[in-house]
Amino acid sequence: MDLAVDYLVERNFVVRSQGNLSLRNVIGEGYLITPADVPWHRFDSKSVVLMHPDGCFSGQRTQSSEWRMHDFIYRDHPDIGAIVHAHPANAVALSHRTFRHTDPLGIPLMNFPYEDFVHFGGGIPILPPLPSGTEELAEHVSRALGVGGSIKYPALILAQHGVVAVGRDLEQALTTMDLVEHLCEIRLKIPPADTY
Numbered sequence: 001m002d003l004a005v006d007y008l009v010e011r012n013f014v015v016r017s018q019g020n021l022s023l024r025n026v027i028g029e030g031y032l033i034t035p036a037d038v039p040w041h042r043f044d045s046k047s048v049v050l051m052h053p054d055g056c057f058s059g060q061r062t063q064s065s066e067w068r069m070h071d072f073i074y075r076d077h078p079d080i081g082a083i084v085h086a087h088p089a090n091a092v093a094l095s096h097r098t099f100r101h102t103d104p105l106g107i108p109l110m111n112f113p114y115e116d117f118v119h120f121g122g123g124i125p126i127l128p129p130l131p132s133g134t135e136e137l138a139e140h141v142s143r144a145l146g147v148g149g150s151i152k153y154p155a156l157i158l159a160q161h162g163v164v165a166v167g168r169d170l171e172q173a174l175t176t177m178d179l180v181e182h183l184c185e186i187r188l189k190i191p192p193a194d195t196y
């Protein structure tokens, strides 16, 4: 987890104590998550919090305030082993635009005629702004990723907030996060009238 945090900081995807990441506990139940209010330069493996299935936690710190989102995702999607949530600048800036395509759930979808979008299930959903850390946000995010346990989209954008990327492991989730930000950077360079 330390390497994943370093990577997010180096890429400027998070500043101070923004964002959070987690890893399904493969040697037991629950999942490991980054703590609340610990600036990233002070983060180390001792600050990681173990979340139990009953919502209790073990560790020297309290869990990230956005833990409910991780909780819902792990519960609804057994194939997901890692979740990364960050606030990359281009993705957040792009989420202020209006997109005319929607997915079957009616969620606005950012898409490109690029090969990269095959990886994203044809687009990246942009969820409307919802308060951070709430059950409402957690439920919306988990449902938007896919229903019935299957993953339709490996990443989504939370409008005016950040990005959630998931994967079998942290490396896969970080790669997806990277790709989202890269595509959003390109998309921002295209005048809104020319967008798809």
Ligand SMILES: [Zn+2]
Pocket: 019, 066, 085, 086, 087, 132, 161, 162
């Ligand atoms: Zn956030």
